Structures are given as C-alpha cells and as structure tokens.
Amino acid sequence: MTAVVSNSTEYLLGQSLSSRDDDNHNIYTNLLYLDTSSPGFNDPITFPKDPKERENLLELPGNRKVLIAQPAVVTDVGDNIRHYTLDCHGFQYVNHTTKCSKEMFLDETMIKASYYPEVDQLIKDVTGASYVHLFDYAARGPLNGDDGDPKINRPVKSVHCDQSYEGAKRVVMSRLPDKAFAEEVVENRRFQIMNIWRPLEPIYKDPFAVTDARSIPDSDLVALPVIAGDYTEESWAAEPNSAHRWYFKFAQKPDEVLMFKCFDLVRKRMSPVEYFMLRLRTGLKSICPHDKALRSELVWFTVNSSSNQIHDRYL
Secondary structure, three states: OEEOOOOOOOOOEOOOOOOEOOOOOOEEEEEEEEOOOOOOOOOOEEEOOOOOHHHHHHHOOOOOOOEEEEEEEEEEOHHHHHHOOHHHHOEEEEEOOOOOOHHHHHOHHHHHHHHHHHHHHHHHHHHOOOEEEEEEEEEEOOOOOOOOOOOEEOOOOEOEEOOOHHHHHHHHHHHOOOHHHHHHHHHHOOEEEEEEEEEOOOOOOOOEEEEOHHHOOHHHEEEEEEEEOOEEEEEEEEOOOOOOOEEEOOOOOOOEEEEEEEEEEEEEEOOOOOEEEEEEOOOOEEEOOOOOOOEEEEEEEEEOOOOOOOOHHHO
C-alpha cells in the first residue's frame, strides 16, 4: 500500500526531509489511516467523469473520510536498494532512462505513443510477463500544487491500495476488450496489477512511500467501493498498525523507477485438478513531502509473469 504526507498539514512527514536521523534519511511522521469507527466509513468513493463535478471531490458523498494519524518510521532504502524485490517485498526500484521529455508527460497522446511502449518492454524485461496491458495514467504534482491545472492531480494523502482482491478481477474484466480472454485470465492465469512511478525531477519533498507487503495482515485491510466514471471497482484502505513497515528512496531521480504490486495471483498446481492460490499485494502506499516535481503514474496488469529475474541493466 502507499500513502502521501504533506508539509502543509499537521500530519507531517519529515518537514521537507529535515526530521530524520543524523546518520541516515529515515523519516519520522504520522501516516493517515481509515477510521472504521466513523459513520459511513465504507461508503463508495466517487470520481465523476465530468471535469466540473471533479472540482469538489471532497464534497461528494462518501469521499470525505475520517482518518487516524498513526506514528511511523519510513526507512530510506539507501545503499540496500537491491535488497528489495517485487516477489519478496512487493516493490522494487529499477534503473530505466526514458526518451520522453518532462513536457511530454502532460500530453496524453504523446504518452501513449512514446512512453507506453517503453514501459511495456520494461515490465516484460523485469517480470518475464508474456502479456502487458496498460490501462491508466496520471501525472501527480505536489500537495500544494496549482488547482487550476487539470492535467496535474494531487496525491492521495491517505494510506491505500488501488485494488482489493475483488477489485483486481473487476479491473481485468472491465479493461480488457476481449471478454473471453479476460475471463480466461481471471479464472486460469496468474496475473498481476502493478504501478510504476517515475519522478520527473529529483524528489526532496513529498517522497512516495510503500510498505513491505509481508507486514500487512488481511485483518488490517478494509474494502472500499470506488465508482470511477463508468466503472465500479474496489480498493483497500487500512486500519492503523505500528507493525506496517514503510520504505522510500531519498532523493529519488527520474531514472530510478519504483515498481510495486497492487495484486498478484499465483496459482500453484497441487494435483491434476487442484490449484493453490496465493494472493500478494504491496499493502499500503503513502506520500512524504515533495517539491514541485511531477510524478507519472502508470498502471498495468501482466499475464503469465514468471518469478522475478531482473536484468543486470536495471540494477
């Protein structure tokens, strides 16, 4: 899971990375979790299609959630960056240089024409996926960004994961145009839903934080319905737990791409007719204070992904 922390709120992550250990860049902060004791905590979250209706998202029924601040330490992966892998921790930093300019990330046509093919190949190289379908893109600016720029979305401040177990299946069924193939994927294939985050400038404020998936028990997860335009989906929020282990990359540069899983369904054949199904996720995500750099977010799912064997050129 991931989350965002702002230096413009009382829930401060590092105060522009200044509140940290003398010998490292670990951040001490409060992360925002869902308060499940509040009325309507699991009411649907709504993202209307009409841009005018999206101008006041927090005023829509179900969108204003009551949150709890949980003290947390967010660990800088630092010199141990190669230690963290998709298959073990649910996230991984890889070296990848894009041919796209910063300005291109605000042009959807150029993104799909130039950046999508780069990411498609990156995913296949890193995961061994036989099929990749990219289905969403967003450019995100700082928490105190320009409200008037419709191309830049504010980060989501609360701890969350984009897809629940059920939500992952809905994404496959709704985004793949070939419904027969979509059903085959959901019923019989291993598939993953991932995010890739690339900063467009080095990040010294509002860094993106992720959890070690192994530190999040299912009992901490709360399913939230999401109505996004024509789609009805489901995401995870989370209840606070001091055992969640959080990580980020200090001064993350544009060629240091963060890949993390939202969902991974692994089927292991136990007998000719039985399968053991293992569901993995990256648990929670959040954001720590970040300067005026955009983050590009790309979401995809992969089919028939093998065990993670990252190529040397990405380390």
